[in-house]
Each structure stands twice: as structure tokens, then as C-alpha cells.
Amino acid sequence: MIAEPAGVRRWVKHALTSQTHRPPAWGCRARAHALLCMTKHLTGDCKPRIVRTMAKIIPFRRPPEEPPLEPLHERAMDNLAFIRQTMERAGSFTAVSGWGQVVIGITGVLAAWLASRQASPENWLATWSVAAVVAMGIGVVTTGMKARAIGEPIRSGPGRKFVLSLAPPLVAGAVLTLVLFRAGMAGMLPGLWLLLYGAGIVGAGTNSVRVVPVMGFSSMLLGVAALLAPAAWGDAFMAVGFGALHVVFGTVIARRYGG
Amino acid sequence: MARASAAERLRSVAGGAETAAPELDRLIHERVRLAIVSALAVNESLAFNELKDMLSLTDGNLSVHARKLEEAGYVQCTKTFEGRVPRTEFRLTDEGRGALGRYLDHMEAIIQAVRDR
Numbered sequence: 001m002i003a004e005p006a007g008v009r010r011w012v013k014h015a016l017t018s019q020t021h022r023p024p025a026w027g028c029r030a031r032a033h034a035l036l037c038m039t040k041h042l043t044g045d046c047k048p049r050i051v052r053t054m055a056k057i058i059p060f061r062r063p064p065e066e067p068p069l070e071p072l073h074e075r076a077m078d079n080l081a082f083i084r085q086t087m088e089r090a091g092s093f094t095a096v097s098g099w100g101q102v103v104i105g106i107t108g109v110l111a112a113w114l115a116s117r118q119a120s121p122e123n124w125l126a127t128w129s130v131a132a133v134v135a136m137g138i139g140v141v142t143t144g145m146k147a148r149a150i151g152e153p154i155r156s157g158p159g160r161k162f163v164l165s166l167a168p169p170l171v172a173g174a175v176l177t178l179v180l181f182r183a184g185m186a187g188m189l190p191g192l193w194l195l196l197y198g199a200g201i202v203g204a205g206t207n208s209v210r211v212v213p214v215m216g217f218s219s220m221l222l223g224v225a226a227l228l229a230p231a232a233w234g235d236a237f238m239a240v241g242f243g244a245l246h247v248v249f250g251t252v253i254a255r256r257y258g259g
Numbered sequence: 260m261a262r263a264s265a266a267e268r269l270r271s272v273a274g275g276a277e278t279a280a281p282e283l284d285r286l287i288h289e290r291v292r293l294a295i296v297s298a299l300a301v302n303e304s305l306a307f308n309e310l311k312d313m314l315s316l317t318d319g320n321l322s323v324h325a326r327k328l329e330e331a332g333y334v335q336c337t338k339t340f341e342g343r344v345p346r347t348e349f350r351l352t353d354e355g356r357g358a359l360g361r362y363l364d365h366m367e368a369i370i371q372a373v374r375d376r
Contacts, residue, residue, distance in 0.1 A: 073370055087298070087301045
């Protein structure tokens with residue numbers, strides 16, 4: 001017989017009689033268990049056991065019938081938007097400087113005013129040639145500044161495509177200018193310039209923001225109009241096509257695409 | 260009924276974790292790698308520094324992710340010297356282009372399945 005302490009005996013009595021089970025301290029409880037086994041089953045080798053009952057988990061809210069689809073769907077949308085954004089940034093040339101275009105436009109208007117005051121055709125052509133070189137310089141410098149500011153590579157990728165599609169019509173324009181001027185057809189030059197410049201901008205602008213090809217298209221239309229109109233209006237068409245168009249679209253680009 | 264079929268379609272494409280894991284291209288799914296592949300998809304080739312500036316990444320970050328893509332055969336990497344300066348060029352392989360296409364289809368299918376509900 002195990003010598004049971006008085007505490008244990010009291011606990012067993014309490015457990016057998018009372019309805020409320022208040023658990024006693026651990027060691028006491030184990031010994032009481034052994035004692036109970038002996039009294040009930042008349043065996044001595046009853047090891048104390050702990051019966052762990054698993055609690056049944058009943059959630060407060062019932063689980064949704066379908067897996068939550070919205071987040072997945074939103075994430076997919078988000079991913080697609082991200083891809084598109086990256087492709088646009090990587091594939092399009094956004095470094096066209098709006099303010100640069102405005103300055104080029106002002107140069108154009110000034111050149112048109114100066115050219116209209118020239119008496120000889122040679123001086124007239126020289127004025128426009130200087131204006132073209134100055135405008136090109138402004139374009140290159142302002143575009144380079146913007147490209148650096150927004151961290152866009154200018155010599156490769158989209159920038160390279162932009163230049164490569166703009167250059168051929170300009171070269172063709174320069175050659176045709178020489179040929180037509182020698183043939184004494186200087187009156188056709190403004191229309192030709194606007195048409196070819198517009199063509200170059202449309203081509204180059206396919207890799208850029210939407211307004212750029214629109215500007216090129218407007219320039220082409222004005223070029224056609226200039227070719228059909230009397231030759232005396234040439235400088236006026238240049239003032240509008242090379243000057244005003246640049247100012248207007250440059251402002252749009254600067255406002256909408258930052259600088 | 261329509262609801263059930265849409266859900267089934269979605270599950271077939273992306274649903275439970277056990278089906279989603281093999282189908283979704285984890286290699287491309289990661290943001291930086293997705294950006295690299297997208298940028299290369301619209302450019303024939305891009306140099307290391309261009310790609311780095313374009314995506315505003317650090318040297319280490321780009322090289323680690325680019326190497327993963329290269330190991331998978333999605334990106335081809337050529338190293339040349341310009342004078343004494345090494346130049347690393349990346350271009351997308353056909354395999355990589357296909358992987359991006361599949362990924363786009365996948366995203367589209369998910370959106371479509373939700374829209375049809």
C-alpha cells in the first residue's frame with residue numbers, strides 16, 4: 001500500500017463526492033490518480049496519464065465558399081500595368097523637351113521675319129539655313145538635358161531609333177534644297193521643308209509620346225498647303241508650320257510630360 | 260452556374276496553390292526580373308548601364324537578377340570590351356520572349372475569368 005499523504009486522501013474524497021472539479025496542484029493530482037486506479041481497478045501499476053482532449057474549433061465566421069478572387073485579379077491587373085509601363089518607358093523616347101520645342105518655335109518665327117526682309121534669294125536661303133542649324137542645336141541640347149534629368153539613355157534604344165528615323169527625311173530635304181535652289185525653284189522650298197520635316201517627325205514620333213506624331217502630321221499638312229499656295233506666302237507658312245506649331249506642341253509636351 | 264464555371268476556369272489557370280505553383284512562371288513573376296524582361300522585349304539589346312538607369316536598379320541587384328534570367332536561358336548576355344571598358348549587353352532570347360508571352364496570357368486569363376463572373 002502506498003503511503004498517501006493526508007492531502008491526497010482529502011482530494012480523492014473531494015473528487016468522489018463533489019460535483020465541481022477544481023484541479024489540485026500537479027504532483028498531488030498524479031498521486032491522486034494512482035490512488036484512484038488502485039481503489040477502482042485493484043492494480044498497482046497504473047501510470048498517471050493525462051488525457052488531452054482536442055478542442056473542436058468552431059470558427060465564428062463561416063469560411064467563404066470560393067477562394068478570394070479579387071486580390072489575385074487585382075494583382076494580375078497590377079502586373080499587366082507594370083509590364084506596360086516598363087515597356088513604354090523602355091521603348092518610347094520621352095526625352096523630347098517641350099520647352100526646347102517652344103524655343104525652336106520662337107527661332108522659327110524670328111527666322112521667318114528675318115527671311116521675309118531679305119532681298120536676294122541667296123540671303124533668304126542663308127537665313128533659313130542658319131535657323132535650321134540653330135534649331136537643331138537647341139533641339140539636341142534641350143533633349144540631352146531632359147534625357148539626363150529623367151535618366152533615359154539617349155544614344156541607344158528608343159533615342160537612337162528616334163534620331164535614325166528623323167535623320168533620313170532631313171538629309172533628303174537638304175539635298176533637295178540644293179537641287180531645287182539651283183534650278184531656280186526656291187519658291188517650293190518652304191512647302192518641301194515642312195512636308196519632309198513633318199514626315200521625319202511622324203516617323204520618329206511613333207516611338208515617342210502621342211503628341212509628337214500629331215505635330216509631324218500637322219506640319220505635313222501645312223507643307224502640302226504651302227506647295228499649293230502662291231510662293232510668296234512661303235515665309236508665312238514657315239512661321240506657322242515651323243514657328244507656331246513648335247510653340248503650341250512644345251507647350252503641350254512641357255505641360256503634360258514634364259518639361 | 261456561370262459563376263461556378265468562371266471559378267473553375269480560374270482555378271484551372273491559377274486557382275489552388277498546388278496548381279498555381281508550376282503554372283505561374285516564378286522566374287518572371289518577380290518584379291525586377293519582370294521589368295528586365297519587359298524592357299528587353301521592346302529593345303533589341305540593352306547595355307548593363309542603360310538597363311540599370313532605366314529601371315533604377317543598383318549594380319548588384321541587376322546582376323543577380325540578370326544572372327538568374329541568363330541561367331534559365333531567357334536572356335542572352337554578351338560581354339565585349341570597348342577599349343578597356345567592359346561592356347555587358349543583354350538581349351531577350353526566343354525562349355524568354357515565349358515566357359513573357361505565356362505570363363501575359365496567364366495574367367489576361369485571370370482577369371478574364373474574374374470579369375466573366
